[in-house]
Amino acid sequence: MPIAFEQVSYSYSAPAKKKRRRKGDADSGGFDALVEPGAASVGADSASPCAIDTAKSDGADAPKPLWGNPAGKTWALCNITFTLEDGEFLGIAGHTGSGKSTLIQHMNGLIHPTSGRVLVDGVDIADKKAAAAARSNVGVVFQYPEHQLFAATVYDDVAFGPRNMGLAASEVDARVRESLAQVALDFDEIRDKSPFELSGGQQRRVAFAGVLAMRPTKLILDEPVAGLDPAARNDFLNLISDLHESGLTVVMVSHTMDDLARYCDRVLVLKEGSLFTLGTPAEVFSHASELRDIGLGVPSAQKLANDLREAGIHLNGELYDTQSLADALATLYRKRSSASPDALDVPNAQEEPRTADAPFASGIEGNEASCPK
Numbered sequence: 001m002p003i004a005f006e007q008v009s010y011s012y013s014a015p016a017k018k019k020r021r022r023k024g025d026a027d028s029g030g031f032d033a034l035v036e037p038g039a040a041s042v043g044a045d046s047a048s049p050c051a052i053d054t055a056k057s058d059g060a061d062a063p064k065p066l067w068g069n070p071a072g073k074t075w076a077l078c079n080i081t082f083t084l085e086d087g088e089f090l091g092i093a094g095h096t097g098s099g100k101s102t103l104i105q106h107m108n109g110l111i112h113p114t115s116g117r118v119l120v121d122g123v124d125i126a127d128k129k130a131a132a133a134a135r136s137n138v139g140v141v142f143q144y145p146e147h148q149l150f151a152a153t154v155y156d157d158v159a160f161g162p163r164n165m166g167l168a169a170s171e172v173d174a175r176v177r178e179s180l181a182q183v184a185l186d187f188d189e190i191r192d193k194s195p196f197e198l199s200g201g202q203q204r205r206v207a208f209a210g211v212l213a214m215r216p217t218k219l220i221l222d223e224p225v226a227g228l229d230p231a232a233r234n235d236f237l238n239l240i241s242d243l244h245e246s247g248l249t250v251v252m253v254s255h256t257m258d259d260l261a262r263y264c265d266r267v268l269v270l271k272e273g274s275l276f277t278l279g280t281p282a283e284v285f286s287h288a289s290e291l292r293d294i295g296l297g298v299p300s301a302q303k304l305a306n307d308l309r310e311a312g313i314h315l316n317g318e319l320y321d322t323q324s325l326a327d328a329l330a331t332l333y334r335k336r337s338s339a340s341p342d343a344l345d346v347p348n349a350q351e352e353p354r355t356a357d358a359p360f361a362s363g364i365e366g367n368e369a370s371c372p373k
C-alpha cells in the first residue's frame with residue numbers, strides 16, 4: 001500500500017475544499033482539483049501553484065514569493081512528489097517550519113492538498129471513504145503524544161480506538177494486551193493505573209500503544225523521542241526499530257541526523273516547503289556543506305569522514321558511524337603501512353583522487369520546483 005505524493009502543494013490560508021462527487025470520476029474519487037475559490041492566484045496557474053502570489057501582494061504590483069506563514073507567505077508545501085514504499089523506514093528532516101508536520105498530516109488525509117494529489121494504493125484520499133480507509137491503516141503519532149492521554153485508566157485509553165471501531169469486547173481486550181506488550185509495558189501491572197501517575201516515558205508508550213491498537217500498517221512519527229532523556233530515547237528508538245523489523249512501514253520526522261542515519265532506509269529533506277533532496281542516508285549526508293547552508297548538520301562521524309575526504313584521505317562514499325569510520329581508517333592505515341612504513345606521515349591527495357560527487361538536489365523527478373528559491 002504505497003503512499004504517492006503527486007505535485008502536492010498546501011497553503012494554510014487556502015486549504016483544500018471538498019467538491020461534490022461527479023458521476024463517472026474514478027481514481028480522483030470524484031473530486032475536482034482541490035482549490036479554494038478565494039485563492040485566485042492558485043487557480044490561475046495550477047501548473048506552478050507556488051511560484052507567485054500576486055493576489056496576496058497587498059495591492060502592490062511586485063509579486064511576493066510564497067512560502068510558510070504569516071500573511072503574504074502562503075505555501076507550507078510546494079510541489080512535493082515522491083512515493084513512500086511499503087516496508088521502508090523513511091526519515092524526514094528540514095529546518096524549523098520547513099513543512100515536515102504539514103507533510104505527514106497528508107499521509108492519512110488529516111489535511112488535503114490545496115493542489116496535487118495523495119494516492120494511497122492508487123486511490124486519491126481526497127475522497128472521504130478513501131481517507132477513512134487510509135486512516136485505519138496509517139497511524140500518526142504526533143509530537144508529545146502523551147499530552148493527548150485522557151482516560152481514567154491505561155486500559156481505557158488504549159481501548160479507545162478499537163472501541164470506536166465497534167469491535168467486540170474480546171477483540172478490544174486482545175488488542176489492548178497485544179499493543180501494551182509491543183511497547184514493553186506489563187498489562188497486569190499497568191492496566192488499572194491512571195496514565196497521569198506514570199513517568200513521561202511510560203506515558204508516551206501508552207500513547208504509542210493506543211495507535212498500535214488500531215493495527216496500522218504504517219506508523220508516522222513526528223519527533224517521537226523529543227524531550228526524552230538519553231536512556232529513554234534509546235529505548236524508544238529501539239522500540240521503533242523493532243516495530244519496523246516486524247513489518248511496519250515507518251516514517252520518522254527528526255532533527256537528529258545521527259538517528260536518521262542509523263535507522264532510515266531513505267531520508268527526505270525539506271527546505272522552505274519544497275523537496276530539497278531524497279536519498280539513502282549515505283547519499284544525503286555526503287553533502288555536508290549543502291545541508292549546512294539550509295541549517296542542517298550531518299552525523300558526527302560522517303562529518304569527520306567528509307572532512308577526511310576533503311583532506312585527501314580516500315574513504316568510500318558510504319555512511320559512517322563511529323565504529324565503521326574507525327574500522328575504515330584502521331584498514332587504510334594497515335594497507336598503507338604495509339606498502340610503505342612512511343606512507344602515513346603525509347596524506348597524499350593525488351594518490352587516490354576523490355571522485356566527483358553526484359549532482360545534489362537535482363534530478364528528483366517531479367520536484368524541479370517552479371517554487372521560490
Ligand SMILES: Nc1ncnc2c1ncn2[C@@H]1O[C@H](COP(=O)(O)OP(=O)(O)OP(=O)(O)O)[C@@H](O)[C@H]1O
Nearest residue numbers: 012068069076094095096097098099100101102103
Ligand atoms: N495551523 C497553521 N496555520 C497557519 N500556518 C501554519 C499552521 N501550521 C503550520 N503553519 C506554517 O506552515 C509552515 C510549515 O509548518 P510545519 O509545522 O509543517 O513545519 P515543521 O517543519 O514541522 O516545523 P518544526 O520543525 O518547527 O516542527 C510554517 O511556516 C508554519 O508557520
